[in-house]
Amino acid sequence: MLTSLLKKLRPSPNLASIEPLKPIIKTNIPGLESRALLNNLETVTQDFRTVRFFTDYEKSAGNFIADADGNLILDANAQSSSLPIGYNHPEFVEYLKTTYMSHSIIHRSSCALNPPEDWPEKLRDVLMPLAPEDLNELFNSCGCGTGANENALKAAFLWYYKNQNGSEPTEEQLKTTMEGKAPGVPNYVILSHTGASHGKLLGTLSASSASADAKLDFPAFNWPTAPFPKLKYPLENFIENKGIEAQALEDTRNLFKNSPNPIAGIIFEPIMNDGNYFASKWYYQQLQNIAKEFKAAIIVDETNVGFGASGKLWCHENFGIQPDIMTFSKKAQVSGYFCKKEFRPAKPYQIMNTWCGDPLRLQLLEGVYKIVKEDELISQAGEVGDYLLKELMKIQGKKGKISNIRGIGLHIGFDMPNREMAWNFYRSMLNKGVHVGVSKENVIQLRPSLIFEKKHADIFLEATAETL
Amino acid sequence: MLTSLLKKLRPSPNLASIEPLKPIIKTNIPGLESRALLNNLETVTQDFRTVRFFTDYEKSAGNFIADADGNLILDANAQSSSLPIGYNHPEFVEYLKTTYMSHSIIHRSSCALNPPEDWPEKLRDVLMPLAPEDLNELFNSCGCGTGANENALKAAFLWYYKNQNGSEPTEEQLKTTMEGKAPGVPNYVILSHTGASHGKLLGTLSASSASADAKLDFPAFNWPTAPFPKLKYPLENFIENKGIEAQALEDTRNLFKNSPNPIAGIIFEPIMNDGNYFASKWYYQQLQNIAKEFKAAIIVDETNVGFGASGKLWCHENFGIQPDIMTFSKKAQVSGYFCKKEFRPAKPYQIMNTWCGDPLRLQLLEGVYKIVKEDELISQAGEVGDYLLKELMKIQGKKGKISNIRGIGLHIGFDMPNREMAWNFYRSMLNKGVHVGVSKENVIQLRPSLIFEKKHADIFLEATAETL
Numbered sequence: 001m002l003t004s005l006l007k008k009l010r011p012s013p014n015l016a017s018i019e020p021l022k023p024i025i026k027t028n029i030p031g032l033e034s035r036a037l038l039n040n041l042e043t044v045t046q047d048f049r050t051v052r053f054f055t056d057y058e059k060s061a062g063n064f065i066a067d068a069d070g071n072l073i074l075d076a077n078a079q080s081s082s083l084p085i086g087y088n089h090p091e092f093v094e095y096l097k098t099t100y101m102s103h104s105i106i107h108r109s110s111c112a113l114n115p116p117e118d119w120p121e122k123l124r125d126v127l128m129p130l131a132p133e134d135l136n137e138l139f140n141s142c143g144c145g146t147g148a149n150e151n152a153l154k155a156a157f158l159w160y161y162k163n164q165n166g167s168e169p170t171e172e173q174l175k176t177t178m179e180g181k182a183p184g185v186p187n188y189v190i191l192s193h194t195g196a197s198h199g200k201l202l203g204t205l206s207a208s209s210a211s212a213d214a215k216l217d218f219p220a221f222n223w224p225t226a227p228f229p230k231l232k233y234p235l236e237n238f239i240e241n242k243g244i245e246a247q248a249l250e251d252t253r254n255l256f257k258n259s260p261n262p263i264a265g266i267i268f269e270p271i272m273n274d275g276n277y278f279a280s281k282w283y284y285q286q287l288q289n290i291a292k293e294f295k296a297a298i299i300v301d302e303t304n305v306g307f308g309a310s311g312k313l314w315c316h317e318n319f320g321i322q323p324d325i326m327t328f329s330k331k332a333q334v335s336g337y338f339c340k341k342e343f344r345p346a347k348p349y350q351i352m353n354t355w356c357g358d359p360l361r362l363q364l365l366e367g368v369y370k371i372v373k374e375d376e377l378i379s380q381a382g383e384v385g386d387y388l389l390k391e392l393m394k395i396q397g398k399k400g401k402i403s404n405i406r407g408i409g410l411h412i413g414f415d416m417p418n419r420e421m422a423w424n425f426y427r428s429m430l431n432k433g434v435h436v437g438v439s440k441e442n443v444i445q446l447r448p449s450l451i452f453e454k455k456h457a458d459i460f461l462e463a464t465a466e467t468l
Numbered sequence: 469m470l471t472s473l474l475k476k477l478r479p480s481p482n483l484a485s486i487e488p489l490k491p492i493i494k495t496n497i498p499g500l501e502s503r504a505l506l507n508n509l510e511t512v513t514q515d516f517r518t519v520r521f522f523t524d525y526e527k528s529a530g531n532f533i534a535d536a537d538g539n540l541i542l543d544a545n546a547q548s549s550s551l552p553i554g555y556n557h558p559e560f561v562e563y564l565k566t567t568y569m570s571h572s573i574i575h576r577s578s579c580a581l582n583p584p585e586d587w588p589e590k591l592r593d594v595l596m597p598l599a600p601e602d603l604n605e606l607f608n609s610c611g612c613g614t615g616a617n618e619n620a621l622k623a624a625f626l627w628y629y630k631n632q633n634g635s636e637p638t639e640e641q642l643k644t645t646m647e648g649k650a651p652g653v654p655n656y657v658i659l660s661h662t663g664a665s666h667g668k669l670l671g672t673l674s675a676s677s678a679s680a681d682a683k684l685d686f687p688a689f690n691w692p693t694a695p696f697p698k699l700k701y702p703l704e705n706f707i708e709n710k711g712i713e714a715q716a717l718e719d720t721r722n723l724f725k726n727s728p729n730p731i732a733g734i735i736f737e738p739i740m741n742d743g744n745y746f747a748s749k750w751y752y753q754q755l756q757n758i759a760k761e762f763k764a765a766i767i768v769d770e771t772n773v774g775f776g777a778s779g780k781l782w783c784h785e786n787f788g789i790q791p792d793i794m795t796f797s798k799k800a801q802v803s804g805y806f807c808k809k810e811f812r813p814a815k816p817y818q819i820m821n822t823w824c825g826d827p828l829r830l831q832l833l834e835g836v837y838k839i840v841k842e843d844e845l846i847s848q849a850g851e852v853g854d855y856l857l858k859e860l861m862k863i864q865g866k867k868g869k870i871s872n873i874r875g876i877g878l879h880i881g882f883d884m885p886n887r888e889m890a891w892n893f894y895r896s897m898l899n900k901g902v903h904v905g906v907s908k909e910n911v912i913q914l915r916p917s918l919i920f921e922k923k924h925a926d927i928f929l930e931a932t933a934e935t936l
Contacts, residue, residue: 033585040588044596045606047580047824049816055582057571068585079578080822088574096573103525105564105573105832106556108801110547112515114523117501117536120508128512138513143611144821150669154686161685174680180690184680188687200820201618202671202689212642212652214817217629218622219656219689221670222648330822333576348517349682352668353612354548354798356515364573 014090015451019062022459023433024072029053031069052435060087063449063456065435073430074459077437081273081304081447082330084368085377089451095367104360111140111357119359126366127334132314132326135338140357145303145329146199149267151351152325152337153203156265156297157188158345159324163295164262167346188264189221191255191296193228197274198267198301207267210274210440224259226252228272229279233406234389245283249290256294265297265324270315273304275440276406276413284319297343299325307331308372308450311382311409318408331450333365334358377450385409388446388457395461399468402444410452413445425467432463482558483919487530490927491901492540497521499537520903528555531917531924533903541898542927545905549741549772549915550798552836553845557919563835572828579608579825587827594834595802600782600794603806608825613771613797614667617735619819620793620805621671624733624765625656626813627792631763632730635814656732657689659723659764661696665742666735666769675735678742678908692727694720696740697747701874702857713751720755724762733765733792738783741772743908744874744881752787765811767793775799776840776918779850779877786876799918801833802826845918853877856914856925863929867936870912878920881913893935900931 030038030053041048059066063086065075078086085092109116127138139155141147161167169177169184177184190207192198197210205214206221229248232238256263266287271278291298300323305315307328312318314326325343329335334357345351372378385407392405392414401421405414416422422442429436437445448456498506498521509516527534531554533543546554553560577584595606607623609615629635637645637652645652658675660666665678673682674689697716700706724731734755739746759766768791773783775796780786782794793811797803802825813819840846853875860873860882869889873882884890890910897904905913916924 037585037588040592041583044588044591044604045608045824046812046816046819047608050580050820050824051583052581054585054587055577057575057577057584060575065582077581079575080581082578082822083575088571093570093574096570102561102564103556106561107525107528107547107551108829109523109525110550112518113520113545113548114533115509115519116525117505117522119522120505120512123512124508136512140513140515142614144615144823146610146821147612147615147669153670154668157686169680169684173684177680177683178677180674180688184684185688185690186685200622201615201669202621202674203669206648206670209646212637212645213815214820215645216637216641216652216818217654218625220648220653221687221689222653344514347681348514350684351514352518352682353614354550355612356513356518361576 015062015086018088018090019064020072023064023074025431025433026071027069029067029069029071029073029430031067031071033068037068057087062086062089063452071433074434074456076446076448076452076460077435078447078449080437083449084307084331085371086449086451089371091371092367095370099363099367101360101363104363108355109359110354111359112352112354115357116359119357122359122362122366126362126369130313130332130369131338132317132323134322134340135326137339137341137344138336139339139351140334140336142353142355143358144335145327146201146204148303148327148329148335148337149198149301150201150203152299152327153190153207153265153267154351155325155337155339155343155345156190156299157186158350159297159343160188160262160264161186162346187261189223189259189261191224191226191263191266193268193272194225195228195275196225196268196272224255224263226255226266228277229283231277231279233404235280241280245279249283249286252287253290256290256296263294263296265299266291267299267301269301269305270319271305271310271408271411273439275443276411276445278406278408281319284321288321297324299323299327301327303327303329303335305411308378309381309410309447311378311385313378315408315411333361333368372450380453381409381450384452384454384457385412387454388412388461391457391461392464395465395468399465401468410446410448410450413439413443416442416444418442428467429463432467434460434463483530483554486556486558487532488540491532491542493899493901494539495537497535497537497539497541497898499535499539501536505536525555530554530557531920539901542902542924544914544916544920544928545903546915546917548905551917552775552799553839554917554919557839559839560835563838567831567835569828569831572831576823577827578822579827580820580822583825584827587825590827590830590834594830594837598781598800598837599806600785600791602790602808603794605807605809605812606804607807607819608802608804610803610821610823611826612803613795614669614672616771616795616797616803616805617666617769618669618671620767620795621658621675621733621735622819623793623805623807623811623813624658624767625654626818627765627811628656628730628732629654630814655729657691657727657729659692659694659731659734661736661740662693663696663743664693664736664740692723692731694723694734696745697751699745699747701872703748709748713747717751717754717758721758724758724764731762731764733767734759735767735769737769737773738787739773739778739876739879741907743911744879744913746874746876749787752789756789765792767791767795769795771795771797771803773879776846777849777878777915779846779853781846783876783879801829801836840918848921849877849918852920852922852925853880855922856880856929859925859929860932863933863936867933869936878914878916878918881907881911884910884912886910896935897931900935902928902931
C-alpha cells in the first residue's frame with residue numbers, strides 16, 4: 001500500500017539530475033581538510049567544539065551535503081532540522097535568479113519603524129497563509145527560534161495578567177515594576193515538560209530541562225515542569241501507555257491545582273525534538289483541556305518540528321489540538337509566532353525588537369513554500385516517514401540492538417542501548433556517507449529535508465542494517 | 469578649524485550623485501499611501517503601532533529615505549541606528565554585484581554544526597579585525613542585539629562561577645540545577661544602570677529599566693541598578709558634574725559591598741542609547757575599577773552605539789576603558805560578542821544556538837566595512853558630530869527651548885521642555901523632510917548613517933532653527 005502511494009508522487013527530475021545516486025566517500029569524516037579548518041576556527045571562537053565537519057555548499061546537491069574533503073554525504077540531519085528543500089534545489093535557484101530582491105539584501109529594514117512598502121502584502125500573501133486556524137495575529141521575531149519562544153512567553157504573561165487584572169496598570173504596579181516587586185512584577189510561571197528544550201536564553205532556558213549541562217551556573221526562574229509520559233512505541237502496540245499518559249495528566253493537573261504561583265501558560269513541542277518523544281492524540285487533547293480549565297495559555301513550539309516534515313504543515317495538526325500561540329523558525333526561514341487576536345498586547349513596544357521581521361528571508365520563504373506546495377512535499381514527507389518506520393521495524397526484528405522506533409513523518413527516532421553505542425553508530429553511519437542526529441544520551445534521530453524520498457530512505461536503511 | 473578639517477575628507481562623488489540636494493516633500497508624513505498600508509498591516513500584526521511611515525527602499529538614496537508617498541526625507545534616525553552607509557550606496561551596490569554570495573542566500577548554514585569551508589577565514593579576516601584589544605574570543609549570536617547581550621550575560625555568569633568554584637560541577641550542583649535551586653542555580657545578579665535598556669527578552673529586560681511600560685506584567689530577575697549620574701552638558705562646563713559622578717560611583721561601590729547576592733557582572737552602554745546620556749572618562753574608568761575590585765565582569769553593550777558613529781570604531785574607546793566582553797549588532801550587520809579568552813565556557817553547548825552566525829550578513833559586513841575604511845567615515849563621523857554640536861549650541865543661544873545638548877560623534881541628543889513639545893518637534897521636522905528620533909520623555913536624538921556629512925548636518929540645522 002505504501003509503495004503504491006509513493007509511486008503516485010510527482011518526481012522532481014531537476015532535483016534528481018543534480019543528486020548522486022548514492023553517497024561518495026573518499027576519506028574518513030571529518031577528513032584532513034575539515035580538521036585543518038577546525039584548528040583555524042579554534043583560534044577565534046568557542047563554537048568550533050560543536051562542529052562536525054566543514055561544508056562545501058556549492059557542491060552540495062539535494063539531500064547530499066558535500067564536505068571540505070570531497071565527500072558527498074546523505075544529510076538526514078539537514079542543518080539541525082532547518083533546511084526545508086535540501087541543497088541548491090534547481091527550482092529554488094531558478095526562483096532566486098528571477099526574483100528581484102536586491103533592496104532587502106542592500107539594507108535590512110527596521111520593520112518596526114520603516115517597513116518596506118510591500119511589507120503588509122508580503123505578510124498577508126506569504127506568511128499568513130501558513131497560520132493555523134484562528135491564529136490570525138502575527139509577531140515577527142528577530143531571527144531565531146529561541147527569540148520566537150521567549151516572545152511567545154511574554155505574550156502569554158501579558159494575556160494572563162489582562163485576564164486577571166484588566167489591562168490598565170495602577171500607579172502601584174508601575175512603581176513596583178521598577179522596584180522588581182509584585183504586583184508590577186508578577187510571580188507567574190510557565191509550565192514545560194520535564195526534558196523539554198525550548199531555547200538557551202535566560203527565559204526559555206528556565207522552561208528547558210533537557211540537560212543539566214546547558215543550565216549549570218546560570219540564574220533561572222524557578223518554573224515547574226510537568227512529567228512527560230514515558231511511553232513505548234509504536235504507541236498503539238502497548239496498552240500500558242494509556243495508564244502512563246493518564247498518570248502524567250493527573251500529575252499535571254495536580255501541578256496546576258497546587259502551584260504556589262499562577263501558571264500563565266504551558267509550552268510544549270508536539271514532538272519533543274530532543275529525543276523525538278511524543279504521546280497520543282488523546283494525551284495532547286487532555287493536556288489542552290487541563291490548560292483551558294486553569295485558564296493558562298497553550299503555547300506550541302513548532303520551531304524544530306514545524307513546517308511540513310511531520311506530514312502536516314504544522315506538527316500539532318497531527319494531534320487535533322488548537323494552540324493559543326504557535327511559534328516557528330528554522331525551516332520556515334523566518335521566525336516568530338502566530339496567535340489569537342486576544343494575545344495582541346494592549347500597548348505597542350511591550351513585545352518588540354528593532355527588526356520585527358526580515359524581508360530578505362521572507363522572500364526566501366516565498367520561494368521555498370512554492371516548491372513545497374507544487375511538489376506536494378508535505379504529504380510525501382508523511383508517506384516516506386511511514387515507509388521508514390515500517391522498514392526500521394523490520395531491521396529491528398532482524399538485528400535487535402535498536403528499540404523504541406518512533407516517528408511522525410520524517411521526524412524519526414530510535415534508541416541505542418547506550419551513549420557509546422549511539423555515538424559509534426553515528427560515526428559508522430557518517431563514514432558510510434549518512435549524516436544522522438544524536439540526542440539525549442542514546443537517541444538516533446532523523447531530521448532530513450522535505451525532499452527526502454523513498455530512494456534516500458533506502459540508502460539510510462541499507463547503511464543502518466549494515467552498521468547494526 | 470572644523471571646516472578646514474572637513475575639507476580634507478575625500479568626497480564620495482558617486483554617493484553625491486544619487487542624493488538630492490535637499491529633502492523633497494510632497495505630502496504630509498505619513499501620507500495617504502503610508503496610512504493605507506498601515507491599515508493593511510493592522511489586520512495581521514501588532515507591530516503596525518510602531519510604524520512611522522512605509523519606505524520605498526529602491527528610491528531611497530544615501531542619507532535620504534524615500535517614503536511610500538514619494539517624499540524624500542533626510543534620515544537622521546537611520547533604521548534605529550542600524551544603517552551604516554545609508555541607502556543604496558553606489559560602491560556597496562557595486563560590491564554586491566561583483567561578490568559571489570549565492571550559497572549563503574540559498575541556504576542558511578548551521579555554523580555550529582556544518583559551517584561553510586570559508587567560515588574560519590571569514591571570521592578571521594572580516595570580524596576579528598574589529599575586535600577590541602585583548603578581546604580575541606568571539607561568539608556569534610543568532611541575529612539581534614538582545615541575543616548578543618543575553619549571551620554575554622551568560623558568559624559572565626559562567627566565568628564568575630568558575631572563578632568562585634572551579635569549572636567541574638559537583639553531583640549536588642548537577643542535581644540542584646534540575647531542581648531550580650542553589651548551588652546549581654546560583655543567586656548571581658547583573659548590575660545595570662538605572663534607566664538603561666539592553667533588550668526585551670526576559671534576561672536582558674531584567675537588566676533594563678528605561679520604562680515601566682516595557683517591563684509591566686513580566687516576571688523578572690530581581691537585579692540591582694546603579695544610579696547613572698544626572699549630569700549637565702557639555703560636561704566640562706559644569707564643575708558640579710564631578711561631585712555628581714563621585715556620588716554615583718560611591719553609591720555603586722556600596723551596591724557591590726552590600727549586595728545580598730554576588731554581582732557577577734556589570735553591563736552598560738558607553739552612551740546610553742535611550743536618552744543619549746554619557747558621563748566623563750573619569751567616571752567610566754572609576755566604574756571599571758570598582759567592577760575589577762569586586763571581581764565582576766565588565767560587559768560593554770555596543771549594539772546601539774558601536775561601529776563608528778562615535779568617531780571611534782567602538783564607542784567605549786572614547787573613554788579609554790577595556791571591557792571583558794563587548795557586544796555588537798545593528799550597523800555591524802551581524803551580532804555577537806568579543807571577549808577575553810578566559811570567558812570561553814568550559815564546555816561546548818553552554819552558550820549556543822542553531823546558527824552561531826550568519827555567513828550572508830558577514831559578507832555584507834565585509835563590503836560595508838571596506839567602504840567605511842576607504843572613505844574614512846569614522847573620523848568623518850567624529851568631525852561632523854563636533855560641527856553639529858557647535859552649531860546646535862548657537863541655535864540654543866538664539867532660540868532657547870532646547871537644552872542639555874550632548875553628543876559624541878554623530879550620537880547627538882538634546883532635551884525639549886516636555887514630551888508634547890518633543891513630539892511636536894519630531895512631526896514638524898518630519899514635515900520639513902528631516903527624520904529624527906525621540907527617546908525618553910522629551911529627548912530628541914540623532915542616529916544617522918556614517919555617511920552623514922556637513923551638508924546633511926546643515927539641512928538638519930536649518931530645519932531645527934526654523935522649527936524652534
